[in-house]
Amino acid sequence: MTERDRAGGVLTVDLDAVRENWRMLEGMVGPTAECAATVKADAYGLGIDRVAPALAGAGCRTFFVAAIDEGIALRRLVPDARIFVLNGPFPGTCRDFLEHRLVPVLNAREQVEAWTTGGCGGEAALHVDTGMNRLGLAEDELASLAATPGALSPILLMSHLACAEDGQSVMNAGQLARFLTARRLLPAVPASLANSSGIFLGPGYHFDMVRPGAALFGVSPRAGQPNPMRQVVRLQGKIVQLRDVDRPMTVGYGATHRVTGRGRVATVAVGYADGFPRSLSNRGCGHVGGVRVPLVGRVSMDLITFDVSEAPPEAVRPGAMIDLIGRENPVDAVADQAGTIGYEILTSLGHRYYRHYVGGAA
């Protein structure tokens, strides 16, 4: 009768692990640099209403979101924190920033002009592009802005790294050099360059503030190296039905998987409408009773099927759970099986799961 009974899957979020991850990163950069937290996209899919207060309770004082509405929602959760909105002000949104005490990141000349001449004039950050070519002022635009007295007094100068998860990429040093050059134009303004992965490139990348996001939630900040972060997410799917196979048969849409021998197939009430990617069809896996069980057939909208022939029979019965993301198959491994990155696995986590939060008390 409870929400948990009714749900096809259970998503457990370990808020203590989030806080421990944040404290570890804070320890790497402090006391010289402040450790902020990036909680855009509903705290990477994990629920900003629970994640942000837990981080604030751990001592985090500065948050980054992408969109204005995310900032408005966050303001209610952390009344005293500083909130930066990465995508900046869109036309007509000036007053929303002032009303909710949000600090826009000004990324383009038009945003700077709208902010300074549109009757706004509150605190703002400046984003200078150093090679990502996605958002940010060009260096000559920053130079002309810096040369205009009284044009703008940003409270933060920031940029964003394109290849930080790859410590060997030549992009990193190039972006660092360009950021150092940009910083000389506004030497008194606090500076921020590093995302999660950038923190691991070394102290030279820390400046006055770092902005980790994914690593807080257990995604590995360093490609191809051991993950120093604690896992935050456990996703379990509920078994709806078991089928004993005693003759060759195909499974699921398109009949893409053929079971040849004797065995057992479990159908689980999680599908791509829950953000469990369809690209895991015939490639993913689950774990139950300590045994890896391959995902067979296509992921459908509300259901997936596993070959549970090797699992202990007492662990597989209707109503029992199969682990889809967790200790035995962490988020980065699932992403690898799906042909994407852990970030997309997290931000896709759906809304039909029963969400269970553990820890997080101040």
Place this chain on the structure above:
Amino acid sequence: MTERDRAGGVLTVDLDAVRENWRMLEGMVGPTAECAATVKADAYGLGIDRVAPALAGAGCRTFFVAAIDEGIALRRLVPDARIFVLNGPFPGTCRDFLEHRLVPVLNAREQVEAWTTGGCGGEAALHVDTGMNRLGLAEDELASLAATPGALSPILLMSHLACAEDGQSVMNAGQLARFLTARRLLPAVPASLANSSGIFLGPGYHFDMVRPGAALFGVSPRAGQPNPMRQVVRLQGKIVQLRDVDRPMTVGYGATHRVTGRGRVATVAVGYADGFPRSLSNRGCGHVGGVRVPLVGRVSMDLITFDVSEAPPEAVRPGAMIDLIGRENPVDAVADQAGTIGYEILTSLGHRYYRHYVGGAA
């Protein structure tokens, strides 16, 4: 200041098109068969709170959802309709069905036993598996149930097609034959086999009720053939910034795209956290001012970049919109570019978009 001003993208859902699609399918199967509507997964991502009342207003009296909580939410929206829950009752959820007048689809022997002996005993549907091997009673289980007088009087006997979108698949005739055999066991019970695609396999597949879902929302029901359904969804992304390129540069994460000549890049405030798949990196496209603009670089969490060099300059400015899904690039085409199916594109549609509904009045 409005929600639309603040949003990075606008999702327009044409409820009149949904109703017209339903009426077209109803015309194909009526008056012999009833045309129900499958609205699981929040009406395939489009918002069950708006879609279900619009369909009820058009005359739809029977709805299918996947999960119990979807049924509970739907009951409030369509008080008089019949609601089937495809995944059936999970242990401990019997009373939820009775309280909200939901009809479970019983898929497994355990579900039948729990329903008949667990103090429930309300109306139920039976799902017999005919070759999908995902959910449903085996044929011998159905036979033994049918042979037990008074065991259960289902109000619907259903099965599900595995390959219906492919009219040439031999699976279809095989599943039809098995369903006909199963039906002979319960000849007085109304029967349902066809999803959207199954309707197009011909009247022999219609039985007493059809259960279209995806086709209502504009997804083509027939692979590789012209789409007879009206498009329902338009997705537009807002331009945050334009960048004039006058020397070679790379764009975005991983520096995977290199711009070589002169041109313009537009950054748009939609990303994979909005359900715009990361697999569209360097493969997707948008349309603006009647011109196709290729997606360049990687899709990031909150942003995408387009090469807008060929677009009319007056159509590309900060705050203007680029079409991501719509008339020029319908949902099935986007799915094809992303390596998936239209169903997953729809169910992934995110929650940061401003959602604009048109039509749907009774």
